[in-house]
Amino acid sequence: MTDYYLIAGFSRADKVWKLSRLGGMALAFLVLVLSVLGLRSPGAHETIDAEGVNAILATTDTAAARLKSAAGSAAEGEAMFALGMVQVEATAVLNRDLAAHSGQLTFNGQSLQKALARRNLAPRLDDAIGRYRLPTASLEQALHLSLARSDALRARFELLKAGFYESFVLDPFQLVGMNFDDLDGQIAEAKSLASVLSIPDEAEEAAFIHGIDLARAARLVREPDAALAYAAKARAALGSFAEAYPESMRAASAEIILKSLGGSE
Numbered sequence: 001m002t003d004y005y006l007i008a009g010f011s012r013a014d015k016v017w018k019l020s021r022l023g024g025m026a027l028a029f030l031v032l033v034l035s036v037l038g039l040r041s042p043g044a045h046e047t048i049d050a051e052g053v054n055a056i057l058a059t060t061d062t063a064a065a066r067l068k069s070a071a072g073s074a075a076e077g078e079a080m081f082a083l084g085m086v087q088v089e090a091t092a093v094l095n096r097d098l099a100a101h102s103g104q105l106t107f108n109g110q111s112l113q114k115a116l117a118r119r120n121l122a123p124r125l126d127d128a129i130g131r132y133r134l135p136t137a138s139l140e141q142a143l144h145l146s147l148a149r150s151d152a153l154r155a156r157f158e159l160l161k162a163g164f165y166e167s168f169v170l171d172p173f174q175l176v177g178m179n180f181d182d183l184d185g186q187i188a189e190a191k192s193l194a195s196v197l198s199i200p201d202e203a204e205e206a207a208f209i210h211g212i213d214l215a216r217a218a219r220l221v222r223e224p225d226a227a228l229a230y231a232a233k234a235r236a237a238l239g240s241f242a243e244a245y246p247e248s249m250r251a252a253s254a255e256i257i258l259k260s261l262g263g264s265e
Contacts, residue, residue, distance in 0.1 A: 047097060047100060047101070047106050047108065047109070048093050048096075048097055048106070048108045048109055048112065049108060050108055050111075052093070052108070053108050053111050053112045053115070056086070056089060056090050056093065056112060057112070057115050057116075059086050059089075060083075060086050060087075060090070060116065060119065060121060061119075063079070063082045063083040063086045064083060064119065064121070066079045066082065066083075067079040067080055067082075067083050074146055076145050076146075077142050077144075077145030077146045077147040077151075078142075078146075078147065078148070078151065080138050080139075080141050080142040080145060081138070081139065081142040081147055081151045081154075081155055083121075083138045084136075084138030084139035084142055084155065084158070085139075085154070085158070086121075087121060087123065087134065087135050087138060087139075088134060088139075088158050090112065090116060090121075090122075090123065091123040091132050091133075091134045091135070093109075093112065094109055094112065094113055094123060094132045095131050095132050097109035098130075098131065098132070103130060121135065122135075123135055126166070126177070128169065128176050128177065129166060129168070129169050129176055129177075130169065131166065133162070133166050134158070134162040134166070136159055136162060139155040139158055139159055140159065142155055143155055143156065150198075153193065153196060153197060153198075156189065156193060157193055157197060157202055157206065160186065160189055160190055160193060160206065160209060161205070161209075163178070163182070163186050164186065164190075164209045164212075164213070167182075167183075172212065172216060173216055173219045173220065175216075175220065180217070180220060180221065183213060183216060183217055183220070184217065186209070186213055187210060187213045187214060187217060190206050190207075190209040190210035190213060191210045193206040194206040194207040194210055204244075204245050204248060204250070205250075207237070207240075207241050207244070207245075208241060208245075208248075208250045208254065210237055211234060211237035211238040211240075211241050211254060211257075212238075212253075212254075212257065214230055214231075214233045214234035214237050214238075215230075215231075215234040215238065215257050215260075215261060217230040217234075218230035218231040218234050218261065231261050234257075234261055235258060235261050238254045238255075238257055238258040238261070239258060241254050242254050242255055242258065
């Protein structure tokens with residue numbers, strides 16, 4: 001393609017590339033809150049107590065022992081999944097502790113992290129994003145073993161969330177630790193899960209990730225025609241999301257990004 005056609009293409013795609021900063025920051029705030037705190041309200045005093053630490057460690061030890069006993073058997077996939085889900089919980093607890101205390105773990109949070117590290121099951125603190133990354137190996141391995149459909153869908157959903165929420169710091173349109181091919185694969189996975197997850201809240205979140213990832217792709221892809229195609233898909237996905245979940249906390253951000261894409265007045 002000549003420079004002339006590149007310039008013409010970029011002129012046509014100008015609106016796609018220039019998503020408003022307001023929309024990006026509104027989205028950043030929402031997805032950051034949801035990724036760290038879920039649907040609960042952020043509270044300065046939210047923390048984990050010693051009883052909570054002991055409960056997570058007991059569950060971890062039970063899951064690890066079960067996996068060791070099930071190694072090589074038909075039950076290995078289920079045991080691997082159970083261990084992976086304990087790691088999901090522990091990572092979420094540590095990230096909430098960080099968020100509630102200005103990026104520093106409390107004494108109990110530190111105790112949990114150190115105890116998990118001694119078991120070689122601790123999540124890794126990623127300085128680039130300022131959060132703990134979910135250890136994904138257990139869930140990924142579980143998906144390659146014999147696993148009930150409901151468990152497989154849950155594992156895929158947790159991996160999808162980790163991939164999305166751990167791919168940016170404050171601006172979701174600046175990828176961290178993810179390339180465009182990863183983003184494209186995540187778009188396909190989010191679309192697939194949104195249509196098959198039976199828990200309404202999970203289906204909603206997958207649909208939200210799908211729409212936002214399409215908007216991210218529209219902003220980040222280098223080819224003008226591809227940017228326009230992604231933008232059209234993003235408008236359709238975000239419009240459908242706003243209609244399907246009008247009362248959702250995520251709907252406001254979907255509307256803002258939709259307007260940025262020229263899809264709403």
